[in-house]
Amino acid sequence: MISTHICGPASSGAIVSVATFAQRNVQGRALKDGYDMLVSSLKVPVRSEYNSSYESNSTTYAFSIIVFPSQRWDGCGYFSVLAVVLKTNNESPWTNEFDKIELSCLIESISTTNPRIEWKKITNEGPSYVYFDKRISGDLENRAVIREPATLVITNATRSDTAKYRCEVTAADDQKSFDEIVIDLVVRVKPVVPKCSVPKSVPFGKSAELSCVEDEGFPKSQYQWFKSREEIPIDPKTSHTFFNSSYLLNAETGTLKFISVRKEDAGEYFCRAKNDAGFAECPPQMMEVYDIDVVGIVMGVLVVVIVLLSITAGICCAYKRGFFSSQKQTGNNYKVPAKGDGVDYVRTEDEVCREQLDLKA
Numbered sequence: 001m002i003s004t005h006i007c008g009p010a011s012s013g014a015i016v017s018v019a020t021f022a023q024r025n026v027q028g029r030a031l032k033d034g035y036d037m038l039v040s041s042l043k044v045p046v047r048s049e050y051n052s053s054y055e056s057n058s059t060t061y062a063f064s065i066i067v068f069p070s071q072r073w074d075g076c077g078y079f080s081v082l083a084v085v086l087k088t089n090n091e092s093p094w095t096n097e098f099d100k101i102e103l104s105c106l107i108e109s110i111s112t113t114n115p116r117i118e119w120k121k122i123t124n125e126g127p128s129y130v131y132f133d134k135r136i137s138g139d140l141e142n143r144a145v146i147r148e149p150a151t152l153v154i155t156n157a158t159r160s161d162t163a164k165y166r167c168e169v170t171a172a173d174d175q176k177s178f179d180e181i182v183i184d185l186v187v188r189v190k191p192v193v194p195k196c197s198v199p200k201s202v203p204f205g206k207s208a209e210l211s212c213v214e215d216e217g218f219p220k221s222q223y224q225w226f227k228s229r230e231e232i233p234i235d236p237k238t239s240h241t242f243f244n245s246s247y248l249l250n251a252e253t254g255t256l257k258f259i260s261v262r263k264e265d266a267g268e269y270f271c272r273a274k275n276d277a278g279f280a281e282c283p284p285q286m287m288e289v290y291d292i293d294v295v296g297i298v299m300g301v302l303v304v305v306i307v308l309l310s311i312t313a314g315i316c317c318a319y320k321r322g323f324f325s326s327q328k329q330t331g332n333n334y335k336v337p338a339k340g341d342g343v344d345y346v347r348t349e350d351e352v353c354r355e356q357l358d359l360k361a
Contacts, residue, residue, distance in 0.1 A: 083176035084169050085109035086150075094186040095157050096277050103183045105150040105167035112171035117150045122164040122182070130165070157187045159218055188277035191217030194254070196271045196282035202261045204291050212254030212271030212282065221273040223254035228267045232256065261289050 085108040095101035107115070119131035121139060130140045131152060139161065144154045150167055168180045194214035202208040214221045225232045227242075234249050236242040246259040254273070258265060268284040 082111045082174045083109055084112070084115065084171040084174050084179045086167060086169055086179045086181045088181050088183060090183070092184045092186070094188060097159055097187055097189045098156055101154050101157050101185065102147070103152040103154070103165055103167070103185060105152065105181060107149050107169060110169070110171050110174060112173040116170040117146070118168045119152050120166045120168065122166055127166065159187050159189045161185060162187045162218070187218070188275065189216060189218040190278035191221045191273040191275060191280045193280045194221075194223075194271055194273040194282050196285065198269050198285035198287050200286065201288040201290055202258075204263060204289055205260050208258045208261050208287070210256040210269060210271075212273065214254075214273035214280065217273060217275045217277065219275050221275050222251050224251070224272040224274065225249060225256045226270050226272065263289050265289055
């Protein structure tokens with residue numbers, strides 16, 4: 001029931017303000033979004049129409065009061081409207097995962113003794129019941145209760161409960177018999193330990209990239225990088241420690257990219273993922289920076305070249321001296337060595353036999 005006080009002469013309209021209900025006989029109608037609402041009757045001296053409105057729960061109610069007397073009315077009167085009106089203490093509540101949360105649905109005005117109360121969860125797939133026919137159902141079954149008259153209490157919120165919820169009340173005995181409110185619930189989830197990648201060693205003057213990833217937190221995690229327990233700022237020019245460093249730090253993606261690594265950039269690095277629910281860190285990892293020994297590399301290359309040239313020259317000499325000749329000595333092509341002058345040559349038994357065979361042939 002809405003109680004409203006109306007004052008003023010018929011010719012100048014009416015001034016409306018919320019007031020305590022006092023019974024007067026007012027006859028007419030009240031309109032809200034096209035719905036007629038009952039107004040009790042007030043017999044006054046003239047017939048005139050009063051148009052006005054008043055604000056309740058961010059909704060404007062327009063009233064058109066018509067009276068039927070024979071004289072002009074200059075005065076005030078109270079009238080009441082039978083209507084169900086809802087309000088909430090918090091349209092955008094939040095809670096951490098596994099904690100308790102209340103979605104308040106307060107009945108500010110109603111005349112029906114036993115109204116029908118329903119709660120619906122609204123997602124991209126459409127609305128679904130979570131409270132219907134005086135029973136908790138759907139996603140919140142065994143995890144929620146109704147606190148009279150219509151507040152929904154989730155006792156163990158999970159990340160899947162993040163959604164819009166609509167409280168609907170139908171009051172059959174009220175002229176304006178239906179009202180609803182929408183509550184946007186956010187269940188925050190603390191980040192888990194992020195996966196961090198830090199190169200173990202980087203050449204001086206070269207680029208290096210460190211990465212940090214965490215996908216469980218809600219809202220989405222933001223990232224911070226630390227070196228030797230000191231936070232690395234987004235802009236190195238804002239820090240005396242990192243003033244001479246050249247890097248790009250992306251707090252959204254968690255990447256830290258050094259454009260040109262310095263000796264001073266060596267140290268222990270770790271990443272922190274954080275959101276409104278909390279934060280988590282990966283273990284520190286060491287990154288070393290080493291110099292590139294140009295002279296040593298050149299000398300090493302020269303040594304390898306000299307060794308290869310020496311091996312090639314040796315192989316060529318061996319070929320020239322016949323060490324790699326393809327002709328093999330067999331019994332068919334064996335030649336008896338010629339006798340040297342003045343040498344007393346003693347023949348072996350094999351040589352004598354070969355000589356005799358040659359003569360017979």
